[in-house]
Amino acid sequence: MRNGRLRAFLTSAAVGFFCVVAAPVFAEQNVLRVVIESDPPSLDPTQSTSAVVTYFADLVYEPLFAYDSKGSVQPQLVQNYTVSEDHLKYTFTLRDGATFHDGKPVKSADVIASLERFFSKDSSGSELKKRIKALQASDDKSFTLTLSEPYGFVLDVLAKRTPTIPYIYPAWTIAAGTGVPISDHTGSGPYIYDPQASRPGSVLTLRRNPQYAGRTEPQDLLAGSRKGGSDVIELHSMPDSQTAANALTAGEVDFISDLDPDLVEQLQTTPGIVVGPFDPRSGTILLRFNSLTPPFNDARARRAVAMVTDQSQYFPLVTARPEDGKECKSIFTCDSPYTNFVGSDVIGNMDVDAAKKLVKESGYDGRPIVVLQPTDVPNLKAIALVAAQQLRSIGFNVEVAASDWATLIQRRALKVPQSEGGWNLFVTTATADQLDSPLNSLPANMNCETSWAGWPCDKVAEDIKSAFERATSVDERKKLAADFQARILEVMPYVPAGQFVSLSAWRDKLQSIAKGPGAPFYGIVKKAD
Numbered sequence: 004m005r006n007g008r009l010r011a012f013l014t015s016a017a018v019g020f021f022c023v024v025a026a027p028v029f030a031e032q033n034v035l036r037v038v039i040e041s042d043p044p045s046l047d048p049t050q051s052t053s054a055v056v057t058y059f060a061d062l063v064y065e066p067l068f069a070y071d072s073k074g075s076v077q078p079q080l081v082q083n084y085t086v087s088e089d090h091l092k093y094t095f096t097l098r099d100g101a102t103f104h105d106g107k108p109v110k111s112a113d114v115i116a117s118l119e120r121f122f123s124k125d126s127s128g129s130e131l132k133k134r135i136k137a138l139q140a141s142d143d144k145s146f147t148l149t150l151s152e153p154y155g156f157v158l159d160v161l162a163k164r165t166p167t168i169p170y171i172y173p174a175w176t177i178a179a180g181t182g183v184p185i186s187d188h189t190g191s192g193p194y195i196y197d198p199q200a201s202r203p204g205s206v207l208t209l210r211r212n213p214q215y216a217g218r219t220e221p222q223d224l225l226a227g228s229r230k231g232g233s234d235v236i237e238l239h240s241m242p243d244s245q246t247a248a249n250a251l252t253a254g255e256v257d258f259i260s261d262l263d264p265d266l267v268e269q270l271q272t273t274p275g276i277v278v279g280p281f282d283p284r285s286g287t288i289l290l291r292f293n294s295l296t297p298p299f300n301d302a303r304a305r306r307a308v309a310m311v312t313d314q315s316q317y318f319p320l321v322t323a324r325p326e327d328g329k330e331c332k333s334i335f336t337c338d339s340p341y342t343n344f345v346g347s348d349v350i351g352n353m354d355v356d357a358a359k360k361l362v363k364e365s366g367y368d369g370r371p372i373v374v375l376q377p378t379d380v381p382n383l384k385a386i387a388l389v390a391a392q393q394l395r396s397i398g399f400n401v402e403v404a405a406s407d408w409a410t411l412i413q414r415r416a417l418k419v420p421q422s423e424g425g426w427n428l429f430v431t432t433a434t435a436d437q438l439d440s441p442l443n444s445l446p447a448n449m450n451c452e453t454s455w456a457g458w459p460c461d462k463v464a465e466d467i468k469s470a471f472e473r474a475t476s477v478d479e480r481k482k483l484a485a486d487f488q489a490r491i492l493e494v495m496p497y498v499p500a501g502q503f504v505s506l507s508a509w510r511d512k513l514q515s516i517a518k519g520p521g522a523p524f525y526g527i528v529k530k531a532d
Contacts, residue, residue, distance in 0.1 A: 035233035035513075035529050036256040038247045041379050042204050042240040044412035046196075047185040049124045052166035052445060052455060053412060054434070058238060058260070061225075061523040062209050064170035064190035067095070067114065068162035069225040070436075072519050076162045077226035079218065080109060080171055080191065090153040091136075096145045100216030103173050104195045111140035116174040123181040125167040126448040130472060131160045156442060156472055164225070164521045165437040165445050193217060193231040193525050204409075207238040222526045224519045232515055232528040242379035242407065251276060251508060257529060258509040263381045267323035270508045281507040281522050284435035285329075285336060288317050288500040289446055290390055293427050294459040296420050297370070298399075304365035305495040307358040308428075309350050311393045318501035320389065321382045321432070331502035334447055334488050336435040340477075341484035346492035350499065358397040371402040373421040375414060375429035379407045386430045386500070394428075415456045429456075432505075436520035441468045441487045446497045459496035 039058055045051040048060040069079040078084065082098040101109040115138055122132040137149040148157070161169055176187045188196045194209035201208045211231040220227040239256060241247040244263035250256045252273050260281060262270070271278045290312065292299040299305050318328030331337040332347035372394055376387035391401045404426065406414065411429065419425040438444050449468075451460035467490060471483040509516065512530040517523060 032234040033529055033531070034235040034237060035258070035524065035527055036237045036239060037258045037260060037524055038239045038241050038250070038256050040261045041242075041377070041408035043207070043238075044409040045184065046188055046207075048170060049120060049167050049181075050184050051412060053408075055238075057166065057168065057521070058524065059196075059207060059209075060168065060170060060190075061192070061521075062194040062236060062525055063188055063192045063196055064172065065101075065192050065229065066162060066169050067171065068158055070162055070164060070521070071223040071226035072517075075226075076158045077223070079162075079226065079229075080114075090155075091150045093148040093150075093157060094141070094145065095148070098216075098218070101191055102214060102216070103191050104189045104212060105173070106214065107173070108143070109171060109191050110143045110174075111146040112143075113174045114146060114171055115140060116177055117171045118169060120172070120177050120181050121167060121169040125163070125169070126450050126453065127156075127160045127163055127442055128167070128169065129450070129453070130469065131157065154472065155475065159442065163443065165443045193229045194236060205240060209236045209238070210234070222515075222517060224517050225521055225523060229523075229525050232526050236524060240379075244381050248508070251510065254510065257513060258507065258524075258527070260507055261382075262506045262508045264321060264323035264506075265381070266508075267506060275511050276508055277511050277513075278506055278508045280504050281516075281518060282434060282505065282520055283518055284338065284520055285331075285502045285504055286321075286432045286434050287331065287336060287438055287502050288314075288321065288386060289431050289433055290498040290500055291429050291431060291446060291455075291457050292459075292496060293425065293457050294496060295418055295457075296425060296427065298362070298365050298367040298372070299427055301365040302494050303361040304367060305498075306349060307361040307365070307397055308394060309492075309495050309498045310352050310354055310358040310361075311397055312498045312500050313351050313353065313393070314499075314501035316389050316393075317386060318503045320385045321503045321505065323506065327504040327506070329502050331499060334438065334444065334491050334499060335440065335484070336438045337502055338435070339439045341440050341481060343481075343485045343488055345485045346489040349492060349495075355397060362398050367399070369400055371421065372399045372428065373426045374401055374403050375411050375426050376403050376405045377408040377411050378405050383408075383430050383432070390428065390430055390500075418452075418458065430500075432503075434520055441471045441484055447487070447491050449491075449494070449496065454496075457496060459494065461490070461494050461496075464490045464494065 039055045043055045065080050067081045068076050071077050082096045084095045122128040134150050134154045136151045140146045173189050193212050193215045195212050197208045197210050211234050217229045222228045248266045270276045292305050314330045322328040332350045333342045335341045374391045377383045391403050394401050417425050445455050448454045449459050449461040449464040452458050467487045474480045514528040515526050
């Protein structure tokens with residue numbers, strides 16, 4: 004157990020000295036200050052899968068479609084659309100009045116350029132791309148997507164919430180090519196990024212877009228209106244969670260997106276503070292392997308780790324209340340329509356001798372296993388130590404590489420051997436909507452070097468996923484989801500290490516807080532003191 008109470012005692016005086024150094028704003032402006040989990044490693048949502056990048060991107064950019072609170076796809080930048088009787092041709096018309104922050108209208112050419120970037124970055128996007136016969140602009144406000152064969156997930160892909168998200172960018176900001184990071188963050192969303200008032204590593208400042216002409220329907224999670232609820236939103240990075248809690252108590256910040264479990268009891272009894280889930284659905288802890296380099300380029304070594312992954316040691320690290328954590332050995336979130344337990348008996352069976360045998364059979368030669376540990380994300384910091392100890396229990400020589408989250412993200416992008424600065428395993432979490440089906444599961448993407456960090460490669464799994472995407476009945480999809488899980492747990496690109504509900508904390512003056520998978524900050528209203 005982490006010594007949160009000792010840490011709280013040692014840092015409790017910090018509130019007397021800590022002050023959020025806000026960007027200069029006019030006195031009458033309403034400023035919403037949010038503490039996010041870590042400093043974003045990038046502001047380009049096509050370059051990072053980190054949730055903190057999505058927080059920023061949801062304020063600045065918009066997609067063509069978005070999910071509502073019932074999980075249904077709704078138009079966002081699209082005003083209306085039609086589908087031909089043979090389900091091969093989709094015709095889209097863009098929303099009236101949609102403009103970028105520079106005042107220029109959102110045009111079909113921007114959409115096509117943005118989708119081409121998305122197709123090159125995302126596995127679901129690439130699957131859709133394979134089936135596209137033509138993607139053409141009819142005029143500045145309408146475009147058509149013609150398929151070579153019917154595909155039932157077109158709108159789901161265009162509304163996708165798991166990174167990479169298909170936001171629409173001005174074509175000129177992405178003209179340098181798909182491999183070049185976006186450096187100008189002009190979007191069409193309800194907030195405009197203010198780089199002059201921002202301080203990398205500390206705070207990102209976004210100002211309400213005064214010319215934003217969004218949808219007229221009420222906000223329904225990510226669908227409907229995206230009208231800004233505050234004049235200014237500041238996204239703060241505070242590596243010390245007690246400092247963040249003290250700032251919330253003092254009214255110096257308004258919202259903590261991911262609350263350290265050690266601080267739940269303290270804040271629950273603090274007047275004026277509300278503690279609860281921002282996303283009531285569960286998240287999942289993941290142990291992610293580098294499948295390119297020894298020893299985890301051998302499935303036997305990966306399965307050995309799964310065998311000694313005791314989920315009961317993990318979810319208490321990210322929860323303060325027993326009811327907020329549970330065992331879940333499916334690769335799908337345990338309230339997903341595709342949840343099954345085929346092949347899951349390998350996870351946590353605690354057959355240490357059998358696991359050690361697999362390690363030996365994999366050819367492990369005793370070289371150090373580099374486990375990446377983020378020092379500024381308390382939950383993951385503790386999870387990495389538990390993972391390291393479980394690896395040691397079956398004979399691995401483990402080196403824990405500690406760094407802040409932004410540095411970790413940069414290092415995990417490296418495909419070099421660990422002796423050259425590479426890595427073998429990192430820990431992270433995924434939200435429920437990122438693990439609902441074979442279509443949107445980022446860690447189960449087995450598309451070789453274009454996969455998520457770790458770069459697993461397995462044609463059998465990809466073929467099953469393609470069959471799932473072609474399936475036309477629920478029963479057929481459920482069977483294929485079970486087949487997909489069986490294959491994933493056979494090759495084991497990652498280990499699901501338990502399910503949990505994450506808690507947030509906010510001041511009770513906040514209103515209109517949307518709750519659910521991928522819940523955004525733009526609609527939150529802050530009552531005046």
